[in-house]
Each structure stands twice: as structure tokens, then as C-alpha cells.
Amino acid sequence: MTSIKRTKSDRNLGLSTLQDISALILQSHDLDETIRNIVDLVALRAHSDVCSLYLLENDQETLTLRATKGLDESTIGRVSMKIGEGLTGKVAADKQILAIEEPHKHPDYQYFAETGEEQFHTFVGIPLFDHNHAIGVLVVQTREHHIFSKEELATLSTIAFQVASIVVNARLLDAIDHYGRKDTATPTTEDDTEDSESQQSNTLRGKAAYPGVVTGPANIIDQQFGFSDIFDECNIDLPAELKRLDEALRKTRIQTLYLEKRVAEKLTQEDAAIFHTHLMILEDRGFIDRLHILIEEQHSAPYALKKVISGYLEAFGQMEDPYLRERAADMEDIGRRLLANLVGKNTEGLQLHHSGILVAKRLLPSDMAILDHRMIMGMVIESNEANSHSVIMAKALGIPAVIGVKSAISKIKPDDNLILDANSGCIYQNPDQSIIDEYSRLGQEGQLEKQRLLELQNIPPVTRNGQRIHLRANIGLISDVNVAKTHGAEGVGLYRTEFPYMARSSFPDRQDQYLLYKKVVKDFAGTPVTIRTLDIGGDKALPYFTQPKEDNPFMGWRSVRVSLDNLDIFQTQIEAILMAAKHGPIRLLFPMISNMEEIRTCKIIVEKAKDNLRKEKILFAEDIPLGAMIEVPAAVRLASHLAKEVDFFALGTNDLIQYLLAADRSNPLVEKYYDPLHPAVLLSIGCVVAAAHNNNIELCACGEMATDPACLLALIGLGIHEFSLSAPYIPRLKNFINRIDTVAAEELLQSLLLQADSHSIREALDQAIRNLPVTDFSVIKYQPQPLQIKSRGNATRLQS
Numbered sequence: 139m140t141s142i143k144r145t146k147s148d149r150n151l152g153l154s155t156l157q158d159i160s161a162l163i164l165q166s167h168d169l170d171e172t173i174r175n176i177v178d179l180v181a182l183r184a185h186s187d188v189c190s191l192y193l194l195e196n197d198q199e200t201l202t203l204r205a206t207k208g209l210d211e212s213t214i215g216r217v218s219m220k221i222g223e224g225l226t227g228k229v230a231a232d233k234q235i236l237a238i239e240e241p242h243k244h245p246d247y248q249y250f251a252e253t254g255e256e257q258f259h260t261f262v263g264i265p266l267f268d269h270n271h272a273i274g275v276l277v278v279q280t281r282e283h284h285i286f287s288k289e290e291l292a293t294l295s296t297i298a299f300q301v302a303s304i305v306v307n308a309r310l311l312d313a314i315d316h317y318g319r320k321d322t323a324t325p326t327t328e329d330d331t332e333d334s335e336s337q338q339s340n341t342l343r344g345k346a347a348y349p350g351v352v353t354g355p356a357n358i359i360d361q362q363f364g365f366s367d368i369f370d371e372c373n374i375d376l377p378a379e380l381k382r383l384d385e386a387l388r389k390t391r392i393q394t395l396y397l398e399k400r401v402a403e404k405l406t407q408e409d410a411a412i413f414h415t416h417l418m419i420l421e422d423r424g425f426i427d428r429l430h431i432l433i434e435e436q437h438s439a440p441y442a443l444k445k446v447i448s449g450y451l452e453a454f455g456q457m458e459d460p461y462l463r464e465r466a467a468d469m470e471d472i473g474r475r476l477l478a479n480l481v482g483k484n485t486e487g488l489q490l491h492h493s494g495i496l497v498a499k500r501l502l503p504s505d506m507a508i509l510d511h512r513m514i515m516g517m518v519i520e521s522n523e524a525n526s527h528s529v530i531m532a533k534a535l536g537i538p539a540v541i542g543v544k545s546a547i548s549k550i551k552p553d554d555n556l557i558l559d560a561n562s563g564c565i566y567q568n569p570d571q572s573i574i575d576e577y578s579r580l581g582q583e584g585q586l587e588k589q590r591l592l593e594l595q596n597i598p599p600v601t602r603n604g605q606r607i608h609l610r611a612n613i614g615l616i617s618d619v620n621v622a623k624t625h626g627a628e629g630v631g632l633y634r635t636e637f638p639y640m641a642r643s644s645f646p647d648r649q650d651q652y653l654l655y656k657k658v659v660k661d662f663a664g665t666p667v668t669i670r671t672l673d674i675g676g677d678k679a680l681p682y683f684t685q686p687k688e689d690n691p692f693m694g695w696r697s698v699r700v701s702l703d704n705l706d707i708f709q710t711q712i713e714a715i716l717m718a719a720k721h722g723p724i725r726l727l728f729p730m731i732s733n734m735e736e737i738r739t740c741k742i743i744v745e746k747a748k749d750n751l752r753k754e755k756i757l758f759a760e761d762i763p764l765g766a767m768i769e770v771p772a773a774v775r776l777a778s779h780l781a782k783e784v785d786f787f788a789l790g791t792n793d794l795i796q797y798l799l800a801a802d803r804s805n806p807l808v809e810k811y812y813d814p815l816h817p818a819v820l821l822s823i824g825c826v827v828a829a830a831h832n833n834n835i836e837l838c839a840c841g842e843m844a845t846d847p848a849c850l851l852a853l854i855g856l857g858i859h860e861f862s863l864s865a866p867y868i869p870r871l872k873n874f875i876n877r878i879d880t881v882a883a884e885e886l887l888q889s890l891l892l893q894a895d896s897h898s899i900r901e902a903l904d905q906a907i908r909n910l911p912v913t914d915f916s917v918i919k920y921q922p923q924p925l926q927i928k929s930r931g932n933a934t935r936l937q938s
């Protein structure tokens with residue numbers, strides 16, 4: 139059997155092909171052109187003789203050939219099959235990759251004479267998904283015998299994801315187009331969402347998005363030049379309006395490229411990825427056609443833009459998928475920039491002339507790119523979009539922010555004196571003297587505390603009785619690394635790898651992931667970095683990874699379940715982590731484990747990943763500690779068994795609380811039920827601690843619970859000495875830890891575990907905190923000990 143000769147460039151199939159596909163999308167103007175270019179490119183890069191794309195028709199039953207490189211092109215649109223019919227139909231029906239040799243010998247093979255495909259000896263079919271629903275099949279065929287490697291298949295799957303998202307987006311634009319034709323010319327005015335609930339006259343409330351307290355003048359970013367100023371004009375000069383539009387589109391594309399570059403320099407490539415999507419929209423033929431049609435109907439270019447953008451905004455606003463709903467912000471952003479270019483205004487208005495607390499209805503990604511971050515002391519945002527790109531960027535920059543503040547724009551006036559307490563989500567507007575005094579006292583204390591904390595910078599957190607506590611950071615975006623380091627985090631206890639991928643437009647390949655993980659582990663120079671495999675689903679979606687629409691997403695297909703159903707993606711990620719572990723101490727963590735089979739399968743995949751890397755002669759760390767997240771009640775009950783399978787536990791308090799108490803972690807209606815000090819939570823955590831101790835494995839508590847001092851005291855009293863949390867909390871908690879005595883905390887918890895009511899538990903903890911002594915650093919008895927990261931194989935020793 140002859141295999142196609144592998145060249146060095148084969149290895150680059152993934153990265154370069156994916157980059158080229160992104161470039162192709164920008165060059166192509168409609169779906170047909172894009173997919174035609176994609177099949178050409180994939181055939182070329184995969185050294186295949188054929189690459190074809192079949193898409194599902196509206197009847198949801200028929201797959202039709204929509205583009206091909208290698209088959210007779212005149213059969214495009216004419217060759218079709220039902221789902222389940224032939225090999226291509228089988229791929230769609232099974233929703234699984236099929237990679238076989240001698241396809242004509244397969245029982246499901248069906249011959250389509252018109253395509254001339256009898257000459258091919260290898261067949262690979264990759265399903266395209268939208269929300270777990272097959273929407274097409276990408277087929278690659280070779281004339282010679284060729285065994286496709288795992289890596290190649292994984293890359294083809296990633297390409298298929300990307301193609302699927304292009305198809306879905308194109309159809310989405312189509313759907314919006316139909317919607318738009320219903321003449322939904324509601325202008326994009328700033329309809330004031332006046333809050334009917336009476337609030338204290340000078341206190342506004344919202345949701346803390348990033349912690350911190352700042353005082354400063356309000357810097358209002360009103361909708362600068364908006365569509366409300368645009369009215370239709372009579373007697374337009376048609377050629378002049380079309381030219382005006384073309385010119386504005388050209389200018390806006392150039393500005394968008396500049397924004398992308400600027401954000402990539404200031405933040406990261408991932409943060410900049412959103413502008414790539416903006417470019418796609420600015421090049422989208424459907425978008426441009428709609429503008430042309432309206433201008434040809436004798437509307438001015440700005441008015442045409444107003445109508446088109448408002449149609450999109452309305453359509454996006456009605457979408458069920460929160461990710462898509464939030465994309466309305468991108469549409470608004472594009473519209474506003476385009477409008478500024480149409481009417482000859484620039485974005486000067488966005489310049490901040492003094493530092494202050496930024497108040498905006500909604501901040502768009504380009505605002506965050508243009509604004510001088512040094513002038514932003516804090517952010518007050520009306521919209522409640524915790525996952526929006528601007529909020530992600532604010533978090534990455536460590537700017538205290540409160541979101542979901544109703545009517546902020548109408549209530550706050552320029553230069554109002556504001557106290558933004560982004561710990562509690564309160565904004566005090568022109569506060570009276572008592573509040574100013576209180577916050578200035580807190581501010582002075584904060585300054586003093588800062589000074590004290592400076593003294594503590596190189597001293598690890600240690601309790602009064604000398605117990606060393608480890609405070610690590612939860613990180614997501616690469617920009618969090620700096621925030622974590624400046625706050626004195628001792629490595630990373632939880633790297634949420636889904637975050638960098640959320641801000642991207644396509645799935646990163648192994649090399650991309652490896653470079654990212656390597657950067658993080660090198661940045662933390664010797665301190666451990668716990669990398670958690672993808673934890674998507676629930677409230678976290680990847681734009682290019684189609685997930686099913688579920689009634690109960692948190693109880694559904696999420697986290698490790700998704701990984702175990704997509705072994706290519708899973709193994710690729712593990713390979714990248716193992717490779718990065720060559721550069722520093724990495725621990726590999728599996729989320730949402732709920733049974734033994736899952737953790738055992740994860741371990742098998744790790745071994746397979748190692749075998750594959752060995753085969754490819756790629757350097758990797760042979761023995762890295764493996765961990766399981768304990769975040770569902772089943773894992774608590776199984777903890778003593780799970781502890782025998784892994785090197786460490788990560789206690790996911792965010793999820794554990796919601797699953798134990800049946801209270802959605804992000805639903806304000808059940809907020810009062812989401813109680814970290816509920817006795818059931820403490821008893822469960824106690825069981826996990828016992829299982830970890832009895833089996834001599836490490837346990838790190840992740841999640842928000844530990845950021846509340848009363849809860850931290852409870853967790854320490856339960857015997858936990860390692861925590862991972864949002865880094866800005868670390869200095870404060872370090873100070874708090876210095877005041878605790880673990881023996882006293884353990885005794886207190888022994889008695890609290892007998893209580894059935896969380897109110898009395900909280901009261902007792904609060905009382906204990908009030909009785910804690912003020913820190914006296916001279917009594918800290920800590921003697922540095924070697925910090926050991928255990929692994930069931932060879933132990934990796936680290937100096938703390």
C-alpha cells in the first residue's frame with residue numbers, strides 16, 4: 139500500500155489553512171464564492187484529489203453537492219442524496235467522521251456516475267454541525283491510498299467547524315434579510331429604559347463585573363453621533379450616494395484593520411479577533427446589497443444604513459442564543475463607525491480629556507480599542523452583558539466595572555462625583571458627606587492596607603499558627619496573567635481554557651494551543667499552572683462550535699461530556715498541554731467529572747496523546763499531575779474512589795453550590811437559594827477534604843466562594859489550604875489569612891457542621907471574624923518548606 143508522501147508542510151495543514159480560510163472569507167463576497175475557495179484550498183493543502191462540500195437542503199433531508207474541487211463541477215447542485223444514503227449520507231446520519239480506504243467496498247457505498255468518483259481509493263467524510271444538528275458534510279478523497287493521520291483528521295474537523303459556522307452565519311444573514319424586508323425601520327434611537335423601580339436618589343445599583351473601589355468624576359460616553367440624528371432626504375443624487383457609501387465602506391474597513399492591530403498590540407490577538415468578524419460583515423455581500431437596494435429606492439446613504447442596521451439590531455435582539463444576542467453590539471459598532479465615515483465625522487468624541495469613571499449605555503469593542511485605558515478609573519455600564527467583549531477586555535485590564543446599571547446615562551451627569559464600589563455593585567452619585575467619609579476612611583485604610591500588603595509581597599500567606607496557605611489565580615485571557623502576577627498570585631490554580639477560544643473566530647490547532655499554554659507557564663516561571671480542559675456548555679459557548687439547544691444547558695451537554703464526545707478536539711488539547719508542560723510545572727485538570735468511567739477515559743486519552751506525541755517524536759512532559767474537578771454532587775459521593783485515580787482535586791464551588799442546592803448560579807431570581815454556607819455545602823466539602831486527605835492528594839478550592847472572608851474561614855476550618863480565585867482578591871485575603879488560626883478555625887467548623895441552619899453558621903463565622911486579632915506580622919512563624927506537586931508517577935518538586 140502506498141501512502142501519500144508526507145512533506146513538512148503537511149504538519150502546517152492546520153494553522154496555515156485555517157488562517158488562509160479566514161483570509162478567504164474576507165476576500166469572498168458570498169457563501170458560494172467562499173465555499174468554492176475553501177474546497178480549492180483544502181484540496182491543495184491536504185494533497186487530496188477531491189474536496190467537496192455537501193449542504194443540507196431546507197427539507198432537512200437532502201444533502202446536495204454545493205462545491206467541489208476534483209469532481210465534475212457541472213454536477214454542483216445536481217448530485218444529491220438523502221441523509222443516511224451512501225457514504226456521505228451516512229456521515230451526516232451518524233454525525234461522525236468516516237475515514238476509509240477502498241470506499242467502493244463499503245456496504246453503504248453508493249455510486250454517482252456523473253461525478254466520476256470510482257477512481258478514488260480513500261474517502262474521508264466530516265460532518266458539519268449546527269447545534270449538534272448535521273447541516274452538511276465535507277468530503278476529501280484521494281486517488282492514491284493514503285492513511286489520514288489523527289492530526290490531519292483533527293485539522294479537517296476544525297476546518298469543518300469553521301465551514302459550518304460560515305454556512306450558519308450566511309444563513310443567519312439570510313434570515314435577517316427576510317426579517318429586514320418586513321420593513322422594520324425602527325430607528326436605532328436611544329430608547330430610554332427608565333427604571334420604574336425607585337432607587338435611593340443617589341445610589342445606583344448593578345452587577346459587579348470586576349472588583350475594586352474607585353472615586354472620581356463621571357466621564358460620560360453618550361451615544362456620540364447616533365442614528366437618531368439621521369432623517370431621510372429627498373431628491374438624492376443616486377450615483378453620488380452610492381459613491382459616498384463605497385468610500386465610507388472602504389474607510390471603515392481600513393479603520394477596522396487598524397483597530398484590530400491596535401487591540402492586538404495593547405491586549406492580545408484573541409481580544410482583537412472580534413474585529414476580524416467586523417471586517418467579514420463589512421465585506422458581506424448581503425449587507426452591502428441591502429444598502430444598495432435602499433439607496434436605489436431613493437434613500438440617502440445614511441438613512442439606508444440606519445434602516446439596515448436597525449433591522450439587524452432588532453433581529454439579533456430577538457435571538458434566543460445569548461451569544462448571538464450580544465452580537466448586536468458588534469452590529470451597532472459597525473453601523474456607528476460607518477455612519478461617522480458617511481457623514482464625515484470622526485470618532486474624536488471618544489477621546490477622554492481627563493481620567494474618571496466611564497459611564498456608558500453600552501461599550502463597544504472599538505470603544506475599548508480607541509479609549510486611553512489609563513484614563514479609565516472604572517466603568518459603569520447600562521447593558522447587562524457580562525460576556526460582551528468590552529467587559530472581557532475591561533476585566534483583562536483590571537478596571538473595576540459594574541454592569542446592568544439601569545438608566546445610568548440619564549441619571550448621571552458629566553463630572554458628577556462618583557464612588558464606584560465594584561465589590562458590592564453600588565455607585566454613589568454625588569454622595570453625601572457621610573458616604574464620602576466612610577469611603578475615604580475605607581480609602582485611607584485601603585492605602586494603609588496597600589502599604590502593609592507591600593510588606594507582605596514576598597511573604598507567602600501564612601496563618602497565625604504558621605500554616606502555609608497557597609493563593610493561586612483563576613485566569614482566562616492571556617492578559618489576566620499580568621493581573622495575577624501583580625496581585626501576587628502563586629501560580630494558576632485554574633486556567634479556564636475556554637476563554638481564549640471564546641474570543642476567537644475559529645478553533646485553535648495544537649500548535650496554537652501549545653504556544654498559548656507555553657506562554658502562560660513560562661510567565662509564571664516555576665510556579666504551578668493548572669490547565670483545565672475545555673469547559674464549554676452551560677453559559678459558555680464557542681462561536682464556531684455548534685452546541686445543541688437545550689432546555690437545561692447546565693444539566694446538559696457541557697464540559698468534559700463535550701470533550702469525551704469529541705475525542706479529536708480533546709486529545710489535541712491534551713497533547714498541546716503535555717507539550718507545554720516541558721516548559722514548566724503544569725497540572726492537567728478535567729472538569730465536571732461525575733462518574734468513574736469519565737475519569738478513566740480521560741486518563742486513557744492522556745496515554746493516547748502521549749503515544750501520539752512519541753510517534754511524532756515531539757517533546758513533552760511524561761509525568762504531569764492529573765486532577766478532577768469536584769463540582770457535582772455525584773463526584774462528592776465518589777470522592778474517595780476518584781481520589782485513587784488522580785493526583786489532585788479542584789473543588790469547583792461555583793458549580794457545586796448550584797448543583798447541590800438546585801439554584802442556577804447566574805439566575806438573580808434564585809440568588810437567595812445560592813448559599814455557599816448552606817450546611818449541605820459545608821458537609822459535602824468536608825467529605826471531599828476527607829477523601830483527599832485520606833488518599834494523600836492535594837485539594838485546591840476554586841470558584842468565587844473563597845473570596846468571601848466568612849466562607850474562606852469556613853473552608854480553612856474544613857482543612858483546605860490551597861485556593862484559586864480572581865487575583866485582585868489575593869492581597870486582601872492574604873492579610874485576612876494572617877489573622878486566622880487554623881486550629882481555632884477547625885474547632886469552630888466542627889461545631890458549625892452540627893448546625894442545620896445557614897444563618898446561624900454565617901453569624902458564628904462573622905462573630906469569629908470580628909474576634910480575630912489585628913495582624914501583627916512579627917508573629918508570623920512561617921518557615922519556607924519545599925512545595926511539592928505530587929504526581930502518581932514521578933513527583934515534580936518545586937521550591938516555593
Ligand code: PEP
Pocket residue numbers: 632634673769789790791792793794840841842
Ligand atoms: C467552579 O465551578 O467552581 C469553577 C471554578 O469553574 P467555572 O466557574 O469555570 O465553572
Ligand code: MG
Pocket residue numbers: 729769790792793
Ligand atoms: Mg465549574
